[in-house]
Amino acid sequence: MRVLYFAWVRERIGKAEESVEPPASAATVADLIAWLASRGEEYAHAFEKPGVIRAAIDKVHVKPETAIRGAKEIAFFPPMTGG
């Protein structure tokens, strides 16, 4: 599964993307965030406030409770500030 990071999530983790193999128990976006946060200090820092992290599966906004099964690309980022 390809995971992308943007803005300060990317800066804190120190990379823009990577491939990960989460355990089968990581069923939802929230589960995946919890698993990623356990992978090291930089991840724990990036995901220290899971409530502010937004996610997209295959380029569509999703909620924390959305299932990740079948996802090719999951992106994590702070609230958007375009315009």
Add this chain to the structure above:
Amino acid sequence: MRVLYFAWVRERIGKAEESVEPPASAATVADLIAWLASRGEEYAHAFEKPGVIRAAIDKVHVKPETAIRGAKEIAFFPPMTGG
């Protein structure tokens, strides 16, 4: 007193402006309209529906009940359609 006419008020009366000497009994804008309407067929036609006629005294919108005393220039016109 200088009187100006615009749009279809001007077209119906057949002139853009004129000087008039209304009687002292014409105290308000509505009185002046009634007096103008009595001056001939073209005026009667222009002012046949006094309720739709708008007026300005010295370039400021006024109401039918506004006094005309002291006015230098009174304009009559249909509802505005700029923009």
Add this chain to the structure above:
Amino acid sequence: MSAPVTIRLQTSDFDVAAETAALTRGRTDIGAVVNFVGICRGGEGEGAISALTLEHYPGMAEEEIARHANEALARWPLTGLTIIHRYGRLMPGENIMMVLTASAHRAAAFEAAQFLMDYLKTAAPFWKSEERASGARWVEATREDDAAAARWTKS
């Protein structure tokens, strides 16, 4: 900084890009610019408009627009605004008028532009006559425009 106000009534066309540049040049306190351009529509078939003639009350039009420009400056934190209104005979597709508002933030720029447009549509001393195959006819004021203008007087 100052909030320049430009108001022009003219027969010739205008250049939105030049007006925008004049309003924003050398400033870094502007975050939002809103521009509205009103264009002469043509329509199709028998009812097609072949030309539009705009009549105005010289002197009063400038004064009235200036009063409303000042009201917009008082109501919203604008960094400047420009209003240009043409008069005379225009063809379908030609620009009729424009409003340009600038502010630090977009809500002020959008609201002020809408306020000025609603005003210009209902209370600025301009009148439009449309030419069709059947003849010329004065455009009537619409209830929608009156309702749009009324929203700014509610508290």
Add this chain to the structure above:
Amino acid sequence: MSAPVTIRLQTSDFDVAAETAALTRGRTDIGAVVNFVGICRGGEGEGAISALTLEHYPGMAEEEIARHANEALARWPLTGLTIIHRYGRLMPGENIMMVLTASAHRAAAFEAAQFLMDYLKTAAPFWKSEERASGARWVEATREDDAAAARWTKS
């Protein structure tokens, strides 16, 4: 007639006049064009911004904006719309993005432009980082922007 939609993400600046001409050329069914331009503000003193960097999610940004452009076309009788958003590093005074909407009537053009702006501010995958003397800082989303976006989902 068709309602062309143009969406571009680019590092270079844009030309509002050229985009407006492209949207209106050869048509006589357009009565109103609304343009919004977002500009990089600088501010003053110690908190002055020296540069703004815009990051975006390539692919998703285009798709998301296209979805909202189509929603605008479905909600308002537009004759066309253009959205251009820059990314990369910009200086104060530089253009960030623009929305251009065209319609027969002004209410549709104004409302669609505001809808698209509220969307772009809150849900399009862009992020801004501001550089100051004190360092770079990511811009936080504002409650005002969320509230502005929420008004379009009320019935």
